[in-house]
Amino acid sequence: MKFFNQIPAWLRNKYFIATAVFAGILLFFDKNDVFTALSRDKELREWEKSKVHYTREINELQEIRANLTNNPQTIEKYAREKYLMKRDNEDLFIIPENPVKANN
Numbered sequence: 001m002k003f004f005n006q007i008p009a010w011l012r013n014k015y016f017i018a019t020a021v022f023a024g025i026l027l028f029f030d031k032n033d034v035f036t037a038l039s040r041d042k043e044l045r046e047w048e049k050s051k052v053h054y055t056r057e058i059n060e061l062q063e064i065r066a067n068l069t070n071n072p073q074t075i076e077k078y079a080r081e082k083y084l085m086k087r088d089n090e091d092l093f094i095i096p097e098n099p100v101k102a103n104n
């Protein structure tokens with residue numbers, strides 16, 4: 001009993017105890033606790049970044065597609081650059097962007 005009397009009255013209040021237990025359950029033991037909510041927010045920010053990236057990429061690809069369907073010079077340029085196609089009377093020389101250095 002001596003120990004019980006040493007506890008301040010506001011800590012012995014049944015409403016304070018019930019609120020503290022309820023807050024503890026919500027903060028740590030619930031399926032939607034604080035840590036889960038923080039990780040979900042982080043994941044949501046990552047998904048939003050990837051959404052912006054893919055939206056930008058889709059717009060670029062739609063622009064390329066529109067150019068390819070409307071412009072014959074663009075079709076020829078795309079075929080030459082991406083698929084290394086050439087005309088019958090041409091020779092094709094491929095020069096790598098980063099040449100390999102030989103060790104002597």
